[in-house]
Amino acid sequence: xxxxxxxxxxxxxxxxxxxxxxxxxxxxxxxxxxxxxxxxxxxxxxxxxxxxxxxxxxxxxxxxxxxxxxxxxxxxxxxxxxxxxxxxxxxxxxxxxxxxxxxxxxxxxxxxxxxxxxxxxxxxxxxxxxxxxxxxxxxxxxxxxxxxxxxxxxxxxxxxxxxxxxxxxxxxxxxxxxxxxxxxxxxxxxxxxxxxxxxxxxxxxxxxxxxxxxxxxxxxxxxxxxxxxxxxxxxxxxxxxxxxxxxxxxxxxxxxxxxxxxxxxxxxxxxxxxxxxxxxxxxxxxxxxxxxxxxxxxxxxxxxxxxxxxxxxxxxxxxxxxxxxxxxxxxxxxxxxxxxxxxxxxxxxxxxxxxxxxxxxxxxxxxxxxxxxxxxxxxxxxxxxxxxxxxxxxxxxxxxxxxxxxxxxxxxxxxxxxxxxxxxxxxxxxxxxxx
Amino acid sequence: xxxxxxxxxxxxxxxxxxxxxxxxxxxxxxxxxxxxxxxxxxxxxxxxxxxxxxxxxxxxxxxxxxxxxxxxxxxxxxxxxxxxxxxxxxxxxxxxxxxxxxxxxxxxxxxxxxxxxxxxxxxxxxxxxxxxxxxxxxxxxxxxxxxxxxxxxxxxxxxxxxxxxxxxxxxxxxxxxxxxxxxxxxxxxxxxxxxxxxxxxxxxxxxxxxxxxxxxxxxxxxxxxxxxxxxxxxxxxxxxxxxxxxxxxxxxxxxxxxxxxxxxxxxxxxxxxxxxxxxxxxxxxxxxxxxxxxxxxxxxx
Numbered sequence: 092x093x094x095x096x097x098x099x100x101x102x103x104x105x106x107x108x109x110x111x112x113x114x115x116x117x118x119x120x121x122x123x124x125x126x127x128x129x130x131x132x133x134x135x136x137x138x139x140x141x142x143x144x145x146x147x148x149x150x151x152x153x154x155x156x157x158x159x160x161x162x163x164x165x166x167x168x169x170x171x172x173x174x175x176x177x178x179x180x181x182x183x184x185x186x187x188x189x190x191x192x193x194x195x196x197x198x199x200x201x202x203x204x205x206x207x208x209x210x211x212x213x214x215x216x217x218x219x220x221x222x223x224x225x226x227x228x229x230x231x232x233x234x235x236x237x238x239x240x241x242x243x244x245x246x247x248x249x250x251x252x253x254x255x256x257x258x259x260x261x262x263x264x265x266x267x268x269x270x271x272x273x274x275x276x277x278x279x280x281x282x283x284x285x286x287x288x289x290x291x292x293x294x295x296x297x298x299x300x301x302x303x304x305x306x307x308x309x310x311x312x313x314x315x316x317x318x319x320x321x322x323x324x325x326x327x328x329x330x331x332x333x334x335x336x337x338x339x340x341x342x343x344x345x346x347x348x349x350x351x352x353x354x355x356x357x358x359x360x361x362x363x364x365x366x367x368x369x370x371x372x373x374x375x376x377x378x379x380x381x382x383x384x385x386x387x388x389x390x391x392x393x394x395x396x397x398x399x400x401x402x403x404x405x406x407x408x409x410x411x412x413x414x415x416x417x418x419x420x421x422x423x424x425x426x427x428x429x430x431x432x433x434x435x436x437x438x439x440x441x442x443x444x445x446x447x448x449x450x451x452x453x454x455x456x457x458x459x460x461x462x463x464x465x466x467x468x469x470x471x472x473x474x475x476x477x478x479x480x481x482x483x484x485x486x487x488x489x490x491x492x493x494x495x496x497x498x499x500x501x502x503x504x505x506x507x508x509x510x511x512x513x514x515x516x517x518x519x520x521x522x523x524x525x526x
Numbered sequence: 527x528x529x530x531x532x533x534x535x536x537x538x539x540x541x542x543x544x545x546x547x548x549x550x551x552x553x554x555x556x557x558x559x560x561x562x563x564x565x566x567x568x569x570x571x572x573x574x575x576x577x578x579x580x581x582x583x584x585x586x587x588x589x590x591x592x593x594x595x596x597x598x599x600x601x602x603x604x605x606x607x608x609x610x611x612x613x614x615x616x617x618x619x620x621x622x623x624x625x626x627x628x629x630x631x632x633x634x635x636x637x638x639x640x641x642x643x644x645x646x647x648x649x650x651x652x653x654x655x656x657x658x659x660x661x662x663x664x665x666x667x668x669x670x671x672x673x674x675x676x677x678x679x680x681x682x683x684x685x686x687x688x689x690x691x692x693x694x695x696x697x698x699x700x701x702x703x704x705x706x707x708x709x710x711x712x713x714x715x716x717x718x719x720x721x722x723x724x725x726x727x728x729x730x731x732x733x734x735x736x737x738x739x740x741x742x743x744x745x746x747x748x749x750x751x752x753x754x755x756x757x758x759x760x761x762x763x764x765x766x767x768x769x770x771x772x773x774x775x776x777x778x779x780x781x782x783x784x785x786x787x788x789x790x791x792x793x794x795x796x797x798x799x800x801x802x803x804x805x806x807x808x809x810x811x812x813x814x815x816x817x818x819x820x821x822x823x824x825x826x827x
């Protein structure tokens with residue numbers, strides 16, 4: 092009985108102590124910039140840590156409080172956090188209507204137009220790229236209006252190939268789509284899986300179809316489709332043609348056997364081990380293919396038809412945005428400028444990631460490496476205004492619907508015509524809500 | 527039977543309430559109030575994440591029951607009841623009655639082993655089973671090929687016919703241990719004399735099971751049914767980790783839809799509507815089970 096009161100006091104003490112947060116004494120000049128990013132992968136995270144350390148060194152009295160999350164987690168929590176006074180000052184916000192557009196609609200993001208002029212971001216990035224992070228003030232129009240985010244990295248979707256395998260069989264990088272089709276047939280005849288692919292996660296199937304689609308569309312169409320301008324439709328001949336090309340590859344068994352049950356990571360692992368000759372995905376995979384494997388890989392853009400310029404899916408990586416209610420606007424803008432500086436470009440390149448900003452002139456790219464291939468591909472489409480879009484940006488539910496219909500198509504439950512009708516219907520139904 | 531708890535003379539009857547108060551407060555703040563707020567949200571519609579909401583009466587509910595996506599997700603939930611409830615309860619009953627009546631060496635070890643899946647986080651279970659079902663390197667297909675049954679080795683989670691049962695089997699694997707342990711403890715409650723009496727009357731093992739074990743297990747059956755059915759209707763993490771509704775919505779469940787509407791499409795009110803309807807369905811089923819088993823309990827005694 093004598094132990095009972097002691098126990099109660101002990102429990103209460105633990106609870107009270109646990110609830111109390113020790114107050115940190117902050118000197119008056121010290122500022123903390125809270126930054127949320129999604130560069131959780133080892134190589135990427137090291138770059139951010141390095142950049143943050145150098146920023147702090149240049150700005151005595153400023154300390155950066157970094158929080159890193161996986162993109163899915165970040166997208167969920169950032170929507171809540173940016174409405175908070177204690178939220179991050181700078182945060183990476185996913186592009187598109189569902190994330191950035193929704194936040195702009197609620198006035199939670201700061202317009203970066205003035206800073207863009209001040210730091211000359213509109214000279215570092217072409218307008219067509221900045222448009223991808225732009226919305227009108229009410230969040231309704233996409234691809235125009237004010238700039239709400241600046242991206243440090245760039246992405247391009249293309250074809251990775253196993254260099255060792257190509258050398259062994261005497262295959263060459265194709266320069267036209269017909270040559271590409273011949274190459275696929277040759278690889279298949281050699282008894283090797285032509286394209287490593289798994290559709291269980293869904294989103295990479297969108298890239299695969301859209302990569303072919305991009306060889307058939309015009310610059311204006313793909314812009315209009317994604318930004319919902321000029322009343323375009325998905326029900327077009329060229330979309331159907333691209334879809335049939337994709338469908339043919341499925342029927343010809345050009346993909347990993349049983350790909351319907353394989354996920355994205357698993358299919359990349361398989362490609363890395365040399366179990367397939369090619370895989371079609373984005374430049375973000377390149378750093379992973381540099382370590383932990385004895386094969387060498389290269390990258391090339393999906394070649395197009397002779398009569399038509401070939402666009403490629405691509406764009407800017409996840410951008411940095413500033414919380415509208417932050418008190419450290421200038422500091423936040425300075426941080427963002429640092430993240431897209433030449434020094435940042437250098438560090439991204441060292442880590443094998445394609446930077447969105449131009450590399451410093453004195454930076455030496457090793458020729459014939461995988462990374463050089465991806466940078467070259469990006470610089471190519473950027474310079475020639477051939478940077479395509481992620482078509483799932485078109486409507487808030489487009490991502491969902493595309494995965495839905497693609498998985499049905501890939502299991503032969505739906506036909507290409509039904510796919511086209513399904514997606515067009517989705518697009519048309521959404522248009523009225525835009526008003 | 528005494529219903530009144532013994533109280534010492536001079537003891538205040540509010541003392542018991544005081545012990546309950548902290549937990550009650552926590553429950554109110556973190557569980558009950560959010561539930562009320564969710565139900566309240568379902569009667570509104572907002573234009574944007576933090577924008578002003580307008581009261582729309584039952585419009586969300588009407589819209590909900592007109593969408594085939596919700597109804598097919600609900601159907602998948604009910605299919606899951608077979609894997610969450612029927613299979614584990616049947617198998618659990620069989621295992622429990624076997625282990626209780628037959629002295630198996632190392633019984634405690636078996637009980638622990640069979641219960642382990644319950645202890646794992648559902649996300650871990652999902653990731654693990656996703657790997658198990660991998661068409662090329664997963665153990666299930668490797669085993670089938672080793673047996674010479676290549677034609678059965680397929681893309682389980684990518685198939686429109688097999689994805690839902692595949693996820694269901696992972697769920698059954700988690701639940702059967704729980705049912706078995708529950709029934710084992712229930713069987714040990716049944717007086718030995720009943721078994722002696724029936725065997726004296728010439729009953730074989732099966733008749734003993736049917737006439738002694740089963741009726742004696744009615745309270746446990748009711749608990750098992752309720753817990754597993756609720757789990758089947760509530761499922762989210764297992765499906766999210768294994769297929770996210772793939773392929774083509776064939777494993778889509780209401781939990782996934784709620785998540786998608788709330789967090790991916792920023793429509794919290796609509797998600798709240800779905801959540802409220804799901805809660806009502808669960809409540810209804812629980813009440814029905816309780817009713818049915820109350821009658822049986824009276825009959826058995």
